[in-house]
Amino acid sequence: MDLELGVHDLITLNGEERPEAAYIRTAEFVKEIEAMNFKRHWFAEHHNSPTHASVSPELLTAYMSAITSKLRLGTGGTMIMHYSPLKIAEDFKTLTALAPNRIDIGLGRAPGSGSNEIVALAQGKPNAFDDQYDKIEVILDYLLDQRAASFYGNTKAAPLGVETLPEPWMLGSSGQSATKAAEMGLGYSFAKFFGLETDPAVFELYRKQFKASEFFQEPTVMVSYMVVIADSQEEADYLAKPIEMQQIALRRGRMIRNADPEAVKDYEFTPGEVDYLNNNQAKRFILKGTPEKVQRLIEEEQALLGINELLAYSPIFDPQKRLDSYKHLARMFNKI
Template structure:
């Protein structure tokens, strides 16, 4: 199973954006050494807790300080942007870093209603057909003639030696069939906390049609994962993320604090019930390498996972890297 990183560039409490980006650069370079296949940046607007609002720029910068790992967006929220501009951004990136650039095609806003209007230059977003827009983007990415008035303009640069690799993003299973029909990879964000029938992934494979981007179906699933030498250490390191999950469930966002600050914090019975439910449904996974590997192997069999994407905003740099090292060893990458 291939491994990848899903990063929201979660800000630690008191951390500047500059420090977060410098820390992220060091982390991407270390992840490359661990032979992870790809590293994706999310798109979130007006979020005080995350610094990944322009994932294309982050991917571009990181491609210049690495040599082999694939870089991309998980995702690009296409409702906000012109298909031409999206395609030209990624064709340019692909020319700069051949065979190393991905685009995660997201149909959600990645923001609230005010941000949607701001991104649409003060006008209500028309919410045109997102799948039609994806078809136009795919035509542009592969130098094909687009439909309608888009066909009057070519997306530049043309004739790149490799193509951007497009993935359909999903968190509820609704887009799986379309991903198969279009011949795209299917990337499912399980850490979003939405239950999906395993049949969705079978449906994707059954309906897959080979395309200029993918010869065969490819399923990627993202989890929030914390791995440590002992269960006690995993519980300790995961506590800030658990608190963030609870805050999100109440409509709030909080910055990532040190686990040491929370060592004496006691979850209420109601909070524990919420968190245990998320662990039981495997939206979040934590524990020793043996425990985590057992869970992931079960998930791989259940969902037919080809690639595991890991979201783990652990507070300490060394502790975060060690968690990803455990996963690399688990799947024989190092």
């Protein structure tokens, strides 16, 4: 089956790695991803995180678009609750004028942060928007140079008359936003690696209710998975162990840095931890194993959910092993 491929990047920090080194490493990785004919590369928005350096995805998108030529760059996502619709629209109209037909905006309704960060980003003021979908409508009107609702219609989002549009996607992790994505004529991007299940009927409902728009003519489903691919199952388990330890720690309310797998190879998971990890694999939150195994899992997911695009989040500690995992994925679907 045909499948477009992309990257979901949180810029996971390795060990004691400094942010500057992580950004340099990421820039080189983005160039490699483009050479492997991946379609897009998205950056997340996570505030006050000791474990990830993807804080300002719009700036990362701008920088990476300048060092690439065909790869689509974007945000997965822009956490719209924190920002003015005018500012969001002007940022992305500027980006798409600089990199025509290569800019995406993932419209996220979650905070991407804890309660303290929400207050700090809002300068201590209560959120002015009760309905995030109304806010998305304003952003879309601004992107189209149309008059926006309420007092927002008293101004326009510059630059005006940009020849190409950014590609807006509705982000979701529970399935609730799928019908809204269909109603607005947006692509629907589901983050399965967050560890939340959704009934396949949600994706079918999105396709059935989809209304064509200036942004998308047809319904398009994207799903993000955590992916670790290696030549053997044993190597995949070895490379994934620090990532799985991070997931267990996060479940317990702690955030730990990504470790060298060699440093944690002797750690033994408790029976409860083993059950948790096995559940993640059984529910396809993580796709881990040989190329043959992972390809089979992806094809099953594609048939079940009707996936048009897959975004892979593969925070493997060793940069070359990480790149190898993405190369395996590219070969599966004849990108290289």
